[in-house]
Every structure is written in C-alpha cells, then in structure tokens.
Amino acid sequence: MPKVLVSDPIDQAGIDILSQVAQVDVNTGLSAEQLVKIIPDYDALMIRSGTQVTKEIIEAGNSLKIIGRAGVGVDNVDVPAATRKGIVVVNSPEGNTIAAAEHAIAMMLSMSRHIPEANASVKAGKWERNRFIGVEVYKKTLGIVGLGKIGSHLAAAAKAMGMKLLAYDPFISTERAEQLGCRLVELELLMRESDYITLHIPKTPETLHLINAEVLSKMKPTARIINCARGGIIDEAALAEAIKEGKIAGAAIDVYEHEPLEADSPLRNVGQNIVLTPHLGASTAEAQVNVAIDVAEQIRDVLLGLPARSAVNIPGIFPDSIEKLKPYLQLAETLGNLVSQLAGGRVDYLNVQLQGELANNQSQPVVVAALKGLLSQALRERVNYVNASIEAKERGIRVVETRDASIRDYTGSLHLSAKGTLGEHTVTGAVLGESEIRITSVDDFPVNVSPTHHMLFTLHRDMPGIIGKIGSQLGSFNVNIASMQVGRKIVRGDAVMVLSLDDPLPEGILAEILKVPGIRDAYTVNL
Numbered sequence: 001m002p003k004v005l006v007s008d009p010i011d012q013a014g015i016d017i018l019s020q021v022a023q024v025d026v027n028t029g030l031s032a033e034q035l036v037k038i039i040p041d042y043d044a045l046m047i048r049s050g051t052q053v054t055k056e057i058i059e060a061g062n063s064l065k066i067i068g069r070a071g072v073g074v075d076n077v078d079v080p081a082a083t084r085k086g087i088v089v090v091n092s093p094e095g096n097t098i099a100a101a102e103h104a105i106a107m108m109l110s111m112s113r114h115i116p117e118a119n120a121s122v123k124a125g126k127w128e129r130n131r132f133i134g135v136e137v138y139k140k141t142l143g144i145v146g147l148g149k150i151g152s153h154l155a156a157a158a159k160a161m162g163m164k165l166l167a168y169d170p171f172i173s174t175e176r177a178e179q180l181g182c183r184l185v186e187l188e189l190l191m192r193e194s195d196y197i198t199l200h201i202p203k204t205p206e207t208l209h210l211i212n213a214e215v216l217s218k219m220k221p222t223a224r225i226i227n228c229a230r231g232g233i234i235d236e237a238a239l240a241e242a243i244k245e246g247k248i249a250g251a252a253i254d255v256y257e258h259e260p261l262e263a264d265s266p267l268r269n270v271g272q273n274i275v276l277t278p279h280l281g282a283s284t285a286e287a288q289v290n291v292a293i294d295v296a297e298q299i300r301d302v303l304l305g306l307p308a309r310s311a312v313n314i315p316g317i318f319p320d321s322i323e324k325l326k327p328y329l330q331l332a333e334t335l336g337n338l339v340s341q342l343a344g345g346r347v348d349y350l351n352v353q354l355q356g357e358l359a360n361n362q363s364q365p366v367v368v369a370a371l372k373g374l375l376s377q378a379l380r381e382r383v384n385y386v387n388a389s390i391e392a393k394e395r396g397i398r399v400v401e402t403r404d405a406s407i408r409d410y411t412g413s414l415h416l417s418a419k420g421t422l423g424e425h426t427v428t429g430a431v432l433g434e435s436e437i438r439i440t441s442v443d444d445f446p447v448n449v450s451p452t453h454h455m456l457f458t459l460h461r462d463m464p465g466i467i468g469k470i471g472s473q474l475g476s477f478n479v480n481i482a483s484m485q486v487g488r489k490i491v492r493g494d495a496v497m498v499l500s501l502d503d504p505l506p507e508g509i510l511a512e513i514l515k516v517p518g519i520r521d522a523y524t525v526n527l
Ligand SMILES: NC(=O)C1=CN([C@@H]2O[C@H](COP(=O)(O)OP(=O)(O)OC[C@H]3O[C@@H](n4cnc5c(N)ncnc54)[C@H](O)[C@@H]3O)[C@@H](O)[C@H]2O)C=CC1
Pocket: 071, 072, 073, 093, 096, 097, 100, 145, 146, 147, 148, 149, 150, 151, 168, 169, 170, 171, 172, 200, 201, 202, 203, 206, 207, 228, 229, 230, 254, 255, 279, 280, 281, 282, 283
C-alpha cells in the first residue's frame, strides 16, 4: 500500500479519501530536518501553507510521486525542483476562493469600523462610543490588485455594497474587467485614486515587495490597504512606518513574509490602525472541506496511475476533454516508444502530427505523452508526464507539433516522425472504438496491428518465400508467432512485416534474420 504524509492540518474528509488507497500518516509541525529524514518513506505529501517544501526535502523524497497543496498558493513548494524530479504538484484552485474573498471583505469592514479594538474595549469593561467612529465603504473607491478568482468574487460583493472599482492586472483584458464592473488601470493610478486597496495576486519573483515604500507613498493619507494574498508582496517595515507616520490611514493584514509572524515584527507595534489575523483567509469549515476533498482525490488518482485535474507543473487536460484524450495519450506514448526503438540511436527531432478529429483537441498533453514514450527507452521509469518536456529539451530534441484535420483515414490519428543519428522513421496510430489502439503505418507502409509486448518489424523486398523463411528462423529459436502482417505500397516492391510474438527475441536472432536474402532491416521492439 502506498504511504501518504499529511504534514499540515487537513479536514477529515480528505483523510478519509486517502485512506481508501493508502496508509495515511498525519504528522504536523515537523521541522525541515525531520521532514528530510522521513520523506523517503512516502509516495505522496499533502500540505497547506505551514510546510515549506524545500529542494532538500524534494531531493530526499525518492518515492514521492505527488505533492498536494490543499489550497491555492504553491509558493511554499520548490516547484522547479519537484518538476526536475518528476513529482507532480497539484493544488485546489477554487476550493477556498469564496473564503478568501469574504475574509478580505471582513477585514475591510472591521478596519473601517474599528471592530477588533471596540470588541477588546467592551470586553475590558469599557463603553467608548466616541472613540470608535468609523468610515463607510459606500461610494468609496476600491482598487483590486489581481482580478483572478478571488479578486473577481470580491469585485461582485464590493459592487453590491456601492463601491467604485478599479483593478490592476496586466494579464486580463479590459473587456473582462468591464464585465466585472472594474476600470482597468495601471498600478500607480490605482494607488493614487483608491480609498481601499486589496491584493489578490500570487507571490512570485515579480510580486515580491511590489508594494514598497515608494508605491505606498502614492496612497492618499485617508486610504487603507488589505493583504489577504501573500506575505512579502508588501514590504512590512515600509508599511508599519507609513501607518505610524500617518501617511496612510490603516491596513488589514492576514499573511506575512515569515509565518508565524515574529514576536518583534514592526507590524505588531503599529497600534489601532492595523488589523492582523493569523493567515485565516482559507479557514472556513466549507473551504477546508472543499480543498481537502479536491486535493485528496487528486493524490488518490495519481497513486492509482490516473492524471490529476489541477497539476501546476504538467499540462492540464481540460476536464471536458479528459475522457476523450485518455486513449490518445496511451497511443502517443506507445508510438513514441515504438519510433524510438525503430530509430535505434539518438533522436534529435520529433514531429508530432495530430490528424483528423484529434487535430481539434488540446495538443500539449499528447506531445508530452509522445515524449514520455520516446524517452522511456533511455530513462525507464524516471521519465513521466512531469519531466518529459524538460528531459527532451536537455537532450536537445527539437519537438515540432503539427495538425492536419483533413486526414480522415480514422476518426482521429497520430503520426510521429523521428530523425536521429541512424536516420528517420515514421509511425502512425489510431484509436478504434472507445480505447483500442492500433498501429496503422510504419515508415509510411500501411498496416493495422495492435501493439503487443514483444514485436519484430522488418523492411524487406516483397518476394515469394520470404515470410516462410522468417517464420522458420523464429521457429528454430523456439519463438512463437502470435500474429503477422505485411504492409506494402506496390506488389514486389518494398514492404514491412510486423510480427507479434509470444516470447522475447533471444540474443543473436536479428543477425540471423538480416542474413535472409531480401531482408533490408529488422528491429526488435518491446512495448
Ligand atoms: N489568505 C489566504 O488564506 C489565501 C490566500 N490566497 C492567495 O491569493 C492569491 C490569488 O488567488 P486566486 O484569485 O485564486 O488566484 P488567480 O490565479 O485566480 O488570480 C490571480 C490573479 O493575479 C494576477 N496577477 C499575477 N501576477 C500579477 C502581477 N504581477 N500584477 C498584477 N496581477 C497579477 C493574475 O493575472 C490573476 O488574474 C493566491 O495566489 C494565494 O497566494 C488564496 C487563498 C487563500
């Protein structure tokens, strides 16, 4: 049974799903050293934001197949290191959208009405109505930095509260922003004109300290800023100073550059114009069930050898095309493996052509599957959907993808052409019915064979007696033929012979076959 380590608190709904297929160990609060020590035992790791999945942990995880982040941000995972090691990283892109957006609104309102301080004051036995005069958000301008899933949900809610909306997001269109009732502007204008600014962008090298002292200095002295996205996007020291010096009116912060927030953080000493919560954006009962189920299902699927729906480091397959593409991924992998064995030596060019109906589908997963098959001879189980593209690139394989929807020999077919040190070979295949894979041409000779474990391919002169001679050669080596087919373009021209064998070909048989008059080439293939 595979083993899953859950190293942050996860809702029981996720643990129950994992327990159906794996031994689940919940062990939270581990140090980096402890994780490095125990990770070699595990096939999967499930985390939230508490665990820093460093390069050292990933490199020690020799059995790891998947890291599942029960939430959105994967900035606590060294994703490039995971990719290099062939470990799929998945998240739950939508499970906590509502929770995070509602937390940002809660923060905006509690900051505007001094709710945390007023609450503390009443609980301390006081009744200070004049101390806590607030401001309304109605008709104020809200600047949303990052108009993705959380930013969009928040836009709708803020609109309903009568706020005017500005948005800064270089990756969305003006039309999309307008649909959401936002005016798309540059960051500087947003900072200058907004009464409230709320951040909903990922932490990346580009967004680190995006909101620094200079950017904060553009804000109005009456404006307030909310960060329920990621610590480090705002420069915390600069923020503390801006509030203390009255350059801005306040801030509400849920996430910090270092979590847990250090005891001596300048943010702790700003006073009543700052509201701080301990990374609670996703902490609702509903969101925790959503993300736990979403990610546990993906870990379960990957452990069962199925694709994950929200992988961040492999080409995702659109949910509506997943069923349709599955047999073609298997076909692409088989054809990649076949063409690499026909090519024999190093391949430095691969053309992947999607034909017929397949040409109208997502091509990237199919190309990756073909590369996985192509590299499987050299890299065996070390190559997978995660690292196939990187491995191909590092080997200098030029990959070209083409489409031809007009080829209609089969509903959908796939044609691979590989050029290498020993020449060029082509193979074509199709999916019959729901999932039956067929090889439909080899080096442009038409055939119609099912791939099998042990195969022999020959290129020969189409002439009487040659098939019998190959049959007796195999017989003399005690190899049983399960099926045989010849493909030719013209009578007595060149032809290919494809044999499916019950037994592996013994050493030395190829040399004997190549001695048969009329045989030009012969290849053993194991699929
Ligand atoms: N406090 C909490 O507990 C939670 C925090 N989060 C944080 O919120 C972030 C956003 O989440 P979603 O809305 O689900 O992600 P999303 O991917 O749907 O949206 C992010 C948006 O940011 C934009 N963006 C990226 N780089 C940008 C840049 N340099 N400048 C401006 N815009 C940029 C993207 O175009 C995208 O529209 C997550 O990355 C995560 O870090 C998410 C959930 C809970």
